[in-house]
């Protein structure tokens with residue numbers, strides 16, 4: 001990356017020298033601006049964390065009570081030396097943010113992880129204009145195209161009913177933070193939900209922060225067979241159900257809700273039923289977003305960056321890969 005740029009890649013992560021801060025740093029730094037609370041973006045060991053108001057409780061929950069944090073609202077401008085920093089919704093999960101960095105009229109935007117589909121608990125993605133856009137590309141291939149939530153919910157309900165009619169319980173394995181709450185928001189009005197202790201802990205953290213996550217039961221040895229068959233289980237790991245007596249008695253069909261299930265190798269890897277649901281942009285939304293930024297230069301990271309850069313260059317755009 002050009003050294004005159006507002007952000008440069010260092011061994012500690014993406015650095016703004018003029019503002020003296022890092023975005024989602026990978027090693028210990030003084031000042032970290034955090035896009036969202038997933039562990040590959042929010043790591044322990046920073047002197048000071050700045051993040052959106054809804055991300056801060058999750059940082060304390062996942063990293064430590066004692067860390068030093070500053071919470072900001074979307075659109076609020078924080079001056080870091082002569083650099084104006086502001087956060088805007090990324091739509092990826094609760095509190096997820098794009099980071100807008102401006103100095104002397106030059107604007108860079110770091111997308112973090114993002115999606116354009118609606119989410120019951122994440123503020124909708126906010127398109128921003130900028131000179132340089134740093135975008136993720138987790139699913140940056142034309143084969144990735146997401147169905148609507150309505151289609152996925154219908155598929156899950158049909159699969160659940162078929163299992164229940166055979167006396168088998170249904171579980172969907174998801175990330176405990178983000179995807180789990182999205183599914184709770186979509187499914188709680190259709191089925192009673194029983195969640196793993198890890199998902200329950202994340203829900204309780206969010207509820208304590210004033211976010212109204214729908215009511216769920218916690219999976220335990222006391223969970224009844226009737227409850228498991230009537231409702232849907234959200235698990236955060238393959239072993240969550242191993243020692244639950246009711247689950248052993250009924251048998252459980254374990255499915256996955258992930259963008260990776262959109263392709264044959266992804267389906268094979270996960271073995272059970274797969275529901276195509278991702279908290280990242282698909283191919284069309286990735287390029288729609290790049291167009292909306294009107295960026296003169298696009299920097300692509302996290303995923304199929306070489307393929308996306310090649311495509312952008314073929315379209316006459318200035319683009320490069322950034323291997324964070």
Ligand SMILES: [Zn+2]
Nearest residue numbers: 036038092113
């Ligand atoms: Zn993420």
